[in-house]
Amino acid sequence: MNLTLKIWRQPDAATTGSMHTYEVDDVSEDMSFLEMLDVLNEQLNAKGEEPIAFDSDCREGICGMCGLMINGEAHGPVTTTTCQLHMRSFTDGETITIEPWRSDAFPVVKDLVVDRGAFDRIIQQGGFISVNTGSAPEAHAVPVPRDDAMRAFNVATCIGCGACVAACPNGSASLFIGAKITHLGELPQGQPERDSRVVNMVAQHDHEGFGGCTNIGECAAACPKEIPLDVISQLNKDLRTAIRHGH
Amino acid sequence: MTGVAIQNSGTTLVKGARATQSTIFLKILMAVSGAVFIGFVLLHMYGNLRAFWGHDAYDAYARGLRTFGTPDLPFGGLLWIIRTVLIVALVVHVYAAAALWKRAKRARTIQYQVKKHTGAIFASRLMRWGGVTLLLFIIWHLLEFTIVKVQVNGGSPGSDRHDPYYLLVDSFNTWWLTVIYLVAMAMLGAHLHHGIWSATQTLGLTGSERTRKLAKRTAFTLAVVIAGGFSIVPIFVLFHVITKTS
Amino acid sequence: MTDMPDTTLTSHPSHDSPLEVDTDDAVDYYTPGAPIGDTKAPDGPINERWQTRKFEARLVNPANRRKLSVIIVGTGLAGASAAATLGEAGYVVKSFCYQDSPRRAHSIAAQGGINAAKNYKEDGDSVHRLFYDTVKGGDYRSRESNVYRLAEVSTSIIDQCVAQGVPFAREYGGLLDNRSFGGVQVSRTFYARGQTGQQLLIGAYQALERQVAAGTVETFTRHEMLEVIVVDDGDTSRARGIIARDMVTGEIETHLADVVVLASGGYGNVFYLSTNAMGCNVTAAWRAHRKGAYMANPCYTQIHPTCIPVSGAHQSKLTLMSESLRNDGRMWVPRTKADCEKDPRSIAEEDRDYFLERIYPSFGNLVPRDIASRAAKNMCDEGRGVGPEVDGVRRGVYLDFADAIARLGKDGVEEKYDNLLDMYERITGENPYEVPMRIYPAVHYVMGGLWVDYDLQSSIPGLFVTGEANFSDHGANRLGASALMQGLADGYFVLPHTIRDYLADGPFEKVDEDHPAVLEARSAVEKRIEHFLTVNGTRSVDSYHRELGHIMWEYCGMERTEDGLKKAIDLIRTLRDDFNRNLKVLGTADSLNQSLEKAGRVADFIELGELMCIDALNRRESCGGHFRAESQTEDGEALRHDDQYAYVAAWEFAGGEAGTMGKPVLHKEHLVYTAIEMKQRSYK
C-alpha cells in the first residue's frame, strides 16, 4: 500500500519543530509500524535527507522505549505498543499523522524522541521496597495470598512507556504512579513504606509538571498493558490514608 | 568530567513532601465540595417538586426551611447554616477547579495536531466549561430567586414577588428563561454524570472493576434523575400544567 | 523440555590429559598463544570454594568506600543489581546505559523464568543437581567452580527478589510456584507469567533508583560507552575509566574511576535478525577486547527453535515465543515441495511429515533447542519450508495445535497459551486456532563473551565483566532460565565480594583528564566518529548490518563447515572494506544521530563476526550450540571431542593494519572437572 505521512520534525530540544509530509510506497501489511518508518528512513538516507529519529529497542512490546502519537492515538488504533502495531491496521492511500508524546514533563529531544526521565525520578521517590542485598528473609517466610499476588502482577506489567501521559488531556501520569503504588501496596513487603511512598511519588509527579487527574480515562484506554483505572482509585485512597496518618 | 546529560540535570527531587500540598488533595477537596452540592441539589430538587402539590405546599416548604429548628435556632437559622456550607463549598470547589485547570494547561503547552479522545465520555471533557456555565447560572439564579427576586416578565397580576411559588411560576411562563434553565440543567446533568463517578474515584472507593462499574452506573442514574427532576418543573409551568392557581 | 539420559561415558577422563588437536582448520587465521589459567578459584572441595574465596577476598573499610569509584556499563539484571548493591555498600557508582531509562535493558524481554535450587517441590533438586544440570547442559565446556557458585547463590536471588516485591507466580496457599523448564526433570523455575525478565529487572531497577535518590549512584542514560581507558601506572595496566558519548548532545565525555564493570549484555545482533533488542551491541565488550581483554568462545551461540518467522525483507527483529508451545504443538512440513504453497488445512495427514517425531521417536517434539532448530532448518533447506518466500526460500515450519485442540478443547489450549497465541496473531495476522502456526529458529543468546576469571575480572586488571557479556557459566549451551539467574548472581552476590578484593588496593593514583592514555582513548573515539560522518559513500548502515547478518546466519549459524566458515571470513573482509569506503551517515556528531550510533556498532560487529568464524573454524567438534558438520555421529548427532577441545578459547586481539583484525592470538584454558564426569549426550 501507499501512504502519506505527516511527521513532526524538530532538530533538537531548543529549536521549534514543524510537521513535514512524506510519501512511502510499497508498504506491506506484515510490516510493523516501525519497520514502515525504517523503510522511509532508508529512502530519506538515499536521498540525502537525515532520517527521522524515533525510539525503539526491544520491538516486542515489553521495554517501553517506543511510543508515537499516531492519528491522535497513543500507540495508534490498537491496544498495543507502537512496535507491535502492524500496517494491516491501516488502509491504502491513508494519511497518517505522527507526533511525539506531548507533555511538558517529557521534553522533545529530537523529532519523535522525548525524554521520559521524569518517570525515573518519580520512582526514585519511593517506587521501591527498601531492602539491601543480602538482608532478605527466606522467600517463603511471608506467604502472599494468590489474589493479591495476581493483582500485584497485573499492575506491575506497566512498561513505563508514557502513553498514559500522552493520551491524558491533563497530561497526568496518575496511571503510571497508580500502577506502581498498587503493585507495591498489594504485597506485605510493601507495607512499611506505604504512606511515605505515595506522598513522595505524588509530590514528585506534581513537581515534574504533570497535570492532575480528573478521571477522564483516556490513559487506561491508551495503555498497551491495559492497566485499569482502579489503580488511580487506589492511589487516591492511599494518599487519603497517608493524610489520615499525618503525612 | 564535563557535561551531564540533560535528563539528569533538569529537575530536582522534592524534599519534605506533604500530602496536603498535592494535586490529589485538591481533588479530594473538589470531591467533598461536590458531594455537598449533590446533597443540596437533591434536597432542592425535592423542594421544587413540591410545586406539583400546589401553592400552599410549596410555600410551606419554603417557610419550613426557615422555621426549622426554631426556637433553638433563630428564624432562618438552618438556611444560613446551609448557605454558609454552600458558600464555603463553592469557594473551595471553584478554587480547586481553577488550580487544576491551570496545571493541566501548563502540563501540555504544545497541543497535538490531531487528537482522538478514546476512552473518554464527552461529559468528562465538558467539566471545566460546564462548571463555568454552572457558576454563571448560579449567579443568575440567586439574583433571580433569592437576592433581587427579578420578575422577568414584570410580574403578572396578583403575584407577589416575595411569594416563592408565584415567582417560580411567573418565571417559567417566560419561554426563553425556561430554555436557559433547561440548558443549565443539561450542563448540570453532564457535570454530574462525570462528577459523581469521578468523586468516588477521587475518594478511592472504586478499587475494582465491579465498584467502578457500579459507580459509573450510579452516576449516570443520579445525573438523569437530578437533571430531569429539576427540569420537569419549568417544563410543566411552561406548558401550563403547573399554574398560579393550581 | 525433558531431560536427556546420559548414555555413553567418554573414553577420555578429563583430568589433566594434554589436549592434542589433530587437524586445525583455522591454522592460517590465528597465532597460537600461551595457555591461560584461572588463578582466582580456590582449590578444595567444590562446595567450599566460594566460601573460601569470599573469606579470602580482602575487605574495604566503610569509610574508604566513599573514596572508591566504580563505573558500571549496563543496567540489565547484571548491571543494575551490581550498581544497587555497590551503592548500598557505599561506593561511588556511575551507571551507564544507552536507553532512555535503566529499566529498558534487554533483560526485560526474558519470558520463561529463573532457576534456583530452592527445592520447594521436594522433587530431588539441590545445589549439586543444578550445578550438574548446568554443566551438562553446557556440554562440558564451562568452568565447574563458576557453575557451582552460580547454583549455590541461586537461592539467595529468590529471597532478594521476593523481598523487593517481585510478583512471582504463587500457589493458592500463598507460597511460590515453580515449573519445570528448559531440559530438566525438576521444577526449579520461578516465573512471573510470561514476563519474568521484566519483573526481575524492575526489581533491580527500583533498587538502583533508590540508590540514585540516596546519592550513591549516578545514572547516565542515553550514554554509549565507546572506549575503555587503560592506564599503565608503572607496574600494571589498569582499567581506569571509559569514554562515553552523550547520545543527546553528542558530547564525548571522559569518566574516570578506580574500577570498571562491563555488564553490557550479549551480541546476538551480529546476526542482524535475532530476538535481541535493536540496540544490543558488542561495542562495549569489543572496545575492551581491542584494549587487551580476551574474548572467549565467541562462536557459541544459542538458537531458539520457536520464533515467529521472517515475513519479508523489511524485517527488523525476530520475536521469541516460549518453547513451552512445543509441549502441545506438533512440528511438521509437507512431504513434497509441491504442497508447500497450499493451505495447510487442505494437506492430508499422510502427506505431512512430522519430522521431529520421525527422526527422534522417543523425544519427538521435545528434543532440545539446538536439535529442533537444526532439523527445522534442514527441512527448509530441502525446499520443504512453508510461509512466504523471502529471498527465494520459505523459512518456516508448522507448529500445529489441531491435535491439542481436539484433546484439550479450544478452551484448554487457550488457558495454557492464550497470551502467546494472541501475540502470534497480532504479529502475523493469522489465527493460530484455525491455521497452524509457523515458526522458525532464531538467534537468541550468546554463551561466548569476554573471558573472566573466578572473580569475574577480565584479562585487563580492574575491568570486570558480568552477565551475558562474560563467557563464564554456560559453556557451549545455556539451559533455559539460567541467564537471568547468572545475571543476578553476578550482580547481587558475586561481584560485590570479588571486586572488593581488587579495590582493597585502591584508591589508585589519580588519573588526570589529560593523561596520555585518556587523550589517546578520547581522540580514537573522535576520529572514528569523524570517519563515519565523512566517508560519504552510498550505502546505509542498516544495509551493511543486514548483509553481515546474512553471512553469519548462513555460514556461522546452526551448522558450520570448514568451507563455509572460510568463505564467510572472505565475505566479511570484503564487506568491511566496502563499509570503510562506501558508508553513508548523514547528520551531525553533536546531536542525537541514530545512524551514527549504528555505524559504530556495525563496525564492531563486522570485526566480531570474523573472530566468531575463526573461533568456529578452530573448534572442529560439535558441542552445545556449536555444530560442526565435520563432527557428527553416523546418525547426524553432535559429536564432541573432549580429548582435543576441552578448553576455553580465549582470543587476544592482535591488531592489524588500519581497520583489519590481523591474526588473533589463541590462549587455551584447559577445562578440568573434579566434581563431575564428562558424558556424551544422545537424543534418539
Ligand SMILES: Cc1cc2nc3c(=O)[nH]c(=O)nc-3n(C[C@H](O)[C@H](O)[C@H](O)COP(=O)(O)OP(=O)(O)OC[C@H]3O[C@@H](n4cnc5c(N)ncnc54)[C@H](O)[C@@H]3O)c2cc1C
Ligand atoms: C527474548 C529473550 C528471552 C529470554 N528469556 C530468558 C529466560 O526466560 N530465562 C533466562 O534465564 N534468560 C532468558 N533470556 C536471556 C537473558 O534475558 C539475558 O541473557 C540476560 O537478561 C542478559 O542480561 P544482562 O544484564 O547481561 O544484559 P542486558 O539486560 O542485555 O543489558 C545490557 C545493558 O548494557 C547496556 N549497554 C550495552 N552496550 C552499551 C554501551 N556500549 N554503552 C552503554 N551501555 C551499554 C544496555 O543499555 C543495557 O542496559 C532471554 C533473552 C531474550 C532475548
Ligand code: HEM
Ligand atoms: C429548574 C431548576 C430550579 C428551580 C426551579 C429553582 C428554584 C429555586 C427557588 C424558587 C429558589 C428560592 C427558594 C427560596 O427562597 O425559598 C431557589 C433558591 C436557590 N437555588 Fe434553585 N432552582 C433550580 C435549580 C437550582 C440549581 C441547579 C442550583 C444549584 C446548582 C440551585 C441553587 C439554588 C440556591 C443556592 C438557592 C438559594 C437558597 C437560599 O440560600 O435561599 N437551584 N431555587
Ligand code: HEM
Ligand atoms: C459553581 C460552579 C462549578 C464549577 C466552576 C465547577 C467546576 C468543576 C470542575 C472544573 C470539575 C472538574 C474538576 C477536576 O477534576 O479537574 C468539577 C468536578 C465536580 N463537580 Fe463541579 N463545578 C461547579 C458546580 C458544581 C455543582 C453545582 C456540583 C453538584 C451539584 C458539582 C459537582 C462536582 C463533582 C461531584 C465533581 C467531581 C469531583 C471529582 O472529580 O472528584 N460541581 N467541578
Ligand code: SF4
Ligand atoms: S501505565 Fe500503561 S501507558 Fe502508562 S506508562 Fe505504564 S504501560 Fe505505559
Ligand code: F3S
Ligand atoms: S486520562 Fe488523565 S485525567 Fe486521569 S483518568 Fe487518565 S490520568
Ligand code: FES
Ligand atoms: S520497542 Fe520495546 S516496547 Fe516497543
